[in-house]
Amino acid sequence: MTLRKPPLRDVHDAAGATFTEFGGWDMPVEFDSIKAEHRAVRDEAGIFDVSHMGQIAVSGPDAEGLMQRLTSNDVSQLGRGDSHYSMILDEEGTILDDTVVYRLPEDDDAEYLFVPNAGHDEQMHRRWTDHRDEWGLDATVENVTDEYAMYAVQGPDAPNLVSDAADDSVIDLSKFEGRYAEFAGADCWTARTGYTGEDGFELIVPVESAEAVWDLLDCQPCGLGSRDTLRMEMGFLLSGQDFDADENPRNPYEAGVGWTVKLDTEFVGRDALEQASEEGTDDEFVGIKLVDRGVPRHGYDVTDTDDHVIGEVTSGTMSPTLGEPIALGYVPSDFADPGTVVRVVVRGQSKKAKIANTPFLND
Amino acid sequence: MSFEVPDDRKYLESHEWVDDAADTARIGISDFAQDELGDVVFVELPDEGDDLAQNDEFGVVESIKAVSDLYSPVNGTVTAVNDALADQPELVNEDPFGEGWMLEVELADDSGLDDLLSADEYREQIE
Numbered sequence: 001m002t003l004r005k006p007p008l009r010d011v012h013d014a015a016g017a018t019f020t021e022f023g024g025w026d027m028p029v030e031f032d033s034i035k036a037e038h039r040a041v042r043d044e045a046g047i048f049d050v051s052h053m054g055q056i057a058v059s060g061p062d063a064e065g066l067m068q069r070l071t072s073n074d075v076s077q078l079g080r081g082d083s084h085y086s087m088i089l090d091e092e093g094t095i096l097d098d099t100v101v102y103r104l105p106e107d108d109d110a111e112y113l114f115v116p117n118a119g120h121d122e123q124m125h126r127r128w129t130d131h132r133d134e135w136g137l138d139a140t141v142e143n144v145t146d147e148y149a150m151y152a153v154q155g156p157d158a159p160n161l162v163s164d165a166a167d168d169s170v171i172d173l174s175k176f177e178g179r180y181a182e183f184a185g186a187d188c189w190t191a192r193t194g195y196t197g198e199d200g201f202e203l204i205v206p207v208e209s210a211e212a213v214w215d216l217l218d219c220q221p222c223g224l225g226s227r228d229t230l231r232m233e234m235g236f237l238l239s240g241q242d243f244d245a246d247e248n249p250r251n252p253y254e255a256g257v258g259w260t261v262k263l264d265t266e267f268v269g270r271d272a273l274e275q276a277s278e279e280g281t282d283d284e285f286v287g288i289k290l291v292d293r294g295v296p297r298h299g300y301d302v303t304d305t306d307d308h309v310i311g312e313v314t315s316g317t318m319s320p321t322l323g324e325p326i327a328l329g330y331v332p333s334d335f336a337d338p339g340t341v342v343r344v345v346v347r348g349q350s351k352k353a354k355i356a357n358t359p360f361l362n363d
Numbered sequence: 364m365s366f367e368v369p370d371d372r373k374y375l376e377s378h379e380w381v382d383d384a385a386d387t388a389r390i391g392i393s394d395f396a397q398d399e400l401g402d403v404v405f406v407e408l409p410d411e412g413d414d415l416a417q418n419d420e421f422g423v424v425e426s427i428k429a430v431s432d433l434y435s436p437v438n439g440t441v442t443a444v445n446d447a448l449a450d451q452p453e454l455v456n457e458d459p460f461g462e463g464w465m466l467e468v469e470l471a472d473d474s475g476l477d478d479l480l481s482a483d484e485y486r487e488q489i490e
Contacts, residue, residue: 029428030401030428033401033402033456034401034402034427034428035402035427225401225427225428229427293405293449294405294407295404295405295425295430297430317427318404318405318425318427320402320427325405347423347430
């Protein structure tokens, strides 16, 4: 299969980046070093090319109705320029994808842009158009992924940096608020969102201006490697790893994102989730810290102190900020309290570990 | 990018080096290998007194993004391990041929040194 390339693939290559396949895209994993990039974001600012994220635009008289029925959060609560985190579910309440939904500041009918994960854009476009047709709704659904680059500028210095680069300051935007702003003469959707735990912005940039805007945002370029360590320190979910409809089917309550589920709205998966909400879940998504030396990684078994397998690490790394081995994964609720001693099997060796609060960074 | 390849070492194709200048040889991984791995965060090494056989695994080096087995370039017995790597695994990145060394080995009579790549041969491999 040919890998999809972000618009600046060659620019990143010339900058010395190494690349990895992610969701069918050939993406930069590292520019300098994961630790240096991670540190830049925690201490100053870094810019990530996240053009592999999908962009689906939904407009028309029934756009709100369509979004409401295909996402778990309540889009009717979004004012113009607001956004929120939401889940896309199947009838059983299993997470198919997680996404940020932006309500664009249009004057007439509500218009939305949502951002599915890498490689999910075509699937989600199909899901939206199929349901629109099935329900007879009047909405236009466009997959505009290839028309835009997407950048995330994150870190304590990011607000000033992005604001200085924009023709008009965007520093007044609140968390999860966005507006169109001009960068290098291009109208870019600019929202105070991100995936690192730091303050910062995400910009959706017309592809013809991709390089000019990237050059304007002059800070440490960061790859997917540091994006992963930063999001793990926050305990944020990674699609395809911490949940996966085929390999690791989870509902939002198990995955610790039950707050994105608004049962007083009608959406696909609602009834199954109402039941799950009443019955509770067997497993919980937790943070784990290794007490013994070693590095926990995706797929490693989690056991009780008698070596019975009780769960699995879904994400793990050596935290660059804390200097400690951290992991995320699912364990039975009986084992989910912070401080509970468990073990992680690291390449055949059982290592002592403890359930930890997330975000690890604030623990 | 050019990598340091000291002439006074011999190399395994899997990127370990051995320095046989003294009675006991030191073992580590190459500049190329540390660069490929990225930030090293953990090194698991054998105990003093363990016997090593050429091309057999003797430990593991882990970076943030990858896990790699370590292979012995020689036959011999471990006489020392670099304890500094337990708290400062980044020494492997910073000084792979110096402070980032991993083991000292007393070479066996059939050490296998003759089977290793010279610096020139190793340079060709990584170019």
